[in-house]
Amino acid sequence: MGRPGRAGAARLYEALTHFPGQVAPAIAAIAVDISPGERAEAVAVLRAAAGKGSLQTSKASYDLVGEHEPVVQCLDLELQSGGHRLREAVGTAGALGRRAAALAPALREALSGPDGETVTPALDADTVPAEALWRVTQDAAAVVAALDSVLVRAGQNSWSQWSAVRAARTTALLGPAGRPLTSRPQTLLDDPVQAPASVLALTAVAEPASLDRTALAAAVLRSAEQESDPAGACDALEALGVAALTADHLRRLSVLADGDARIIRSGVEDRIIRQNEAFPNRARALVTAFTASTAPAAP
Structure with a gap:
């Protein structure tokens, strides 16, 4: 300017x-x-x-x-x-x-609690202050309770898939402090829309030894292949790491990276174009990184 x-x-x-x-x-x-x-x-x-x-x-x-x-x-x-x-x-x-610590009481007051509504605006209206409260106070107890309520209520409304996705992504921010929420993302794994965010949450909050990372990688790839959440799938695969991927997983990811560029086929037109440009680049970067980490060292 x-x-x-x-x-x-x-x-x-x-x-x-x-x-x-x-x-x-x-x-x-x-x-x-x-x-x-x-x-x-x-x-x-x-x-x-x-x-x-x-x-x-x-x-x-x-x-x-x-x-x-x-x-x-x-x-x-x-x-x-x-x-x-x-x-x-x-x-x-x-x-x-933490510079907004004085706002913690108001943020807690903004949460509707376990008896809140199940419609998408009400669910998102709890997820956003829960995330803010975590960033401001690191108050795990209050944030875990709020996100648990959102995930439970989202499960009662078949139209609230993306609200559950947003809550799961917020859950991932908590890291080990969010361990009491582990069972909630697990219930989302069978839904291609929700699988990437649930895997992202599980890799952050669950006991590491409890995760079947190979099965989680398969769920994430199914999501990308079904055009459900390709960008989220890349985030989840990066969080899982190369050890979670089999040779077949890498092959499928390569197909997504180098196959038909029109992975995203629905949505707002200009957003479809941007997403179809961004996703193959991200997928190719993951394939390159995963392949390099599994290649034998040069003598």
Whole structure:
């Protein structure tokens, strides 16, 4: 983005009040590459707007100068109000990590508990604050309880496959602290949509000696071959490692990497194109890495 000049900057500052979501990030981006005096002016404008409770401007100020206190104050207001930006607020809190420790009570309050609804929005509305709570507090007990509730409720709704996927991926973030959840991802392995995320979770939280990694690799490859979650399959295979793959597994992965490029055949058109470009590259990289690690050492 080019420098706007004094007149252009003044127009941006004037527009900030009316369009903070669009203008605040633009000001932060421009302020990276301007003179110290102009930068100080931009910071002052963002700070003033952030002081009025604007989440977007406080985030832009944080991105520019690393001041997290205004962001935390705005997030606290958003979390307590339960407004339409609640999901954005929760995600931002998670990105702040331990700097958002003051928000832990509000994040816990955002969780609906075991009697929550089974519809997808309600399930996702529990998964997102659970992830944020983990990143902010590392409170395994509360997060395990929340994710357990999500996975149980998702199993009661046949339309909630992807909610279970998101919960399983969040479970993987917990590592060994998520071991009490081990039985939940195991129930998802037979579903091609959910198998990659469940394998990713199991490799992170389960007792390593308890896993049949070869069987898990087979489940992941079936998912990719059925166009269920090819990108997730690559993540899961990387987590399993080469020791989990048989020669036939490597052959099947090679077919996916070098065969018909149209692995993804449904979805939004531009996303299909990007995914069909990304997946073969990722699969080929895995084949190369796995093959190299199994090749005999040169004398």
